Amino acid sequence: MREYKVKTIRALDRGLEVLGYLHTARNASLHDLYLATGLPKATLTRILATLKERGLVWQRLADGAFMASHTYQPRPPQINDENFLVEVASPILGRLCQKVNWPSILAVPRLDHMEVIETNSPKSYFSHIPLGPVGFRINMLRSATGRAYIAFCSEAERKAVLLRLAASNEHGNFMANQPELVQRILDDTRRKGYGVRADDFGGHFDKTRRESDDQRDSIAVPVWAGDEVVAIINLTWMHKVATVPQIVKKHLPQLVQASKEISARLMRQA
Template sequence: MREYRVKPVRSLARGLRVLRVLQEMRAASLHDLHLATGIPKASLTRILHTCHREGLVWQRMADGAFLPSHIQQRRAKIDDAEWLVEIASPVLKRLCEQTRWPSVLSVPRLDYMETIETNSPLAYFDDVMAKPVGFRVNMLRSASGRAYLAFCADEEREAVLRRLRERDVAGHELAHDGERVRRIVEQTRRRGYSVRAPDFGGDYGRPRAESDDGRNSIAVPLRVAGQVLGCVNLTWRLRVMSAKEAARRHLPELRAAVREIEEEAARS
C-alpha cells in the first residue's frame, strides 16, 4: 500500500482489533474481550453495538456471548443449533437403531455444553429418563465436554478454562489444574474419543458418590470448516460394560454417524 501522510483512525483500529480477537475466540463475553484487548468495557460496549448495527457481530441469547457474523450463508449456520439438529436428527435415529443405546448431541456455550438433541426415547436398552433439551452439561467432567476441549482450537480451550476458573462453583475445580487438563487433552486426542471423568455421575457439580445416573459415556467431536460445532456421545448403563468395551463395540458406528452429519453440514 502507498504511504499516505495521514493519521490512522484510532477508533477504527480498536474496532478492528475487537473483531480480530472475536474471530480468534469464536465466542466471547464482554469480560473476555476486556481482558484480551485491554479496552474499557464502556468503550467495548459502544464498539460492539456499532458492529452489531453494521451486521458484523451478533449476541447469543442463551448465554450473552458475542460472536462474529459470517457473510456467507453456510458460515452463518455454524452457530445455528436448529440447523444442526435438523441435519443430525435422522442420523441419530439410525445410530440408535444400530447400537440400541441412547446418544446426545450437544454444543459448546461459554463454559458448559448444552444438549440440543437426543435419541434416548428410541433406545431399546435404556429406560432412564433423558435429560431435557437445553440441559447444561459440565465441560470438564462429561465425555462431550472433554471431546470438545480436546479438539477445539487452543484459543477456544484457554478462553473456556479461564471462564471456569473465574466462576467459583462446584464442578469447576479441575480447571485450576493445568497439568491434569493437558494430560486429559493429550490422552483424548490419542484415543480419538473421550470418556467421562470417573467421578462424574451426570450431575453438574456433585460427584458420583452423591448423584449417580448409573451411566457411562464416550463422545467424539463434530467438526466442520475446521471448527468443533458440537459433540455426539453414546451412553450406556455402567454395570453392563466398560468404556473400552463400549468403544470396541460401538465406536465405529458412532464415528460413521458423526462423519455423515459433518458431510451433510458441509454441503448445506
C-alpha cells in the same frame, strides 16, 4: 395481478397455514398447532405427514416438536444455526440408535459448559435411560462430552473456556485450577480420539458419583465443520452392563461414522 374467479384449494390453504405457523413459531407440538389453527388433530397429522414427505417440515427426536425445514428458508442455512444442526443430525442420530440400541445426545458449547440440543433417547431400545433433556447443562471438564469438545476445539477457544472455568464459583469446575491434570486429560483424549467421563463423575454438574450417581458411562466424539468443532455426539450406557473398552470396541466405529455423516451433510447443505 389478474383476479381468477375460481374456488381456492382448502387443503392447500390449510397446509400453508400450518407451514406459516411453524416458520413463525420455530417449533410446535401437535397440540400447539391445534390451538393455533383450530384444525382437528387428525387433519393436522395428515398435513404434517404430507409436509414431512415433501421435506418441508421435520420432527425433533428429543420431544417430538415439529419444525420448518431449513431447506426452504428464504436464506441459505448456516452451519452455526443450531436448528439447522439439529435438523441435519436428528435422522442420523435416529439411525445410530437403531444400530447400537444405546441412546445418544447432541450437545453444543456455551461459555462454560455444554448444552444438550437433541437426543435420540425416546427412540432407544433402552428408553428408560432418559438423556438430556434439551437445555441440560453438562460439565465441561468432567463429562465425556465436555472433554471431547475442549480437547478438539481451537487453541484460542480452549484457553478462553479454561480461563472462564478457573474463575467460576461452581464446585464442579474445580479441575480448571489444576492445569497439569487438565493437560494430561486433554492429551489422553486427543490420543484416543474420544472423550470419557471422569472416574468420579456420575452425571451431576457439581456432585461426585458417590453423592449423585446416574449409573451410566459415556464416550463422545466431535462433529466437525471444516476445521471447526461445532458439536459433540455421545453414546451412553449403564456402566454395570459394559466397560468403556468393551463399548469402544463394539460401538465407537458407529459413533464416529455418525459424526462424519453429520459433518458431511453440514458442509454439503450449507
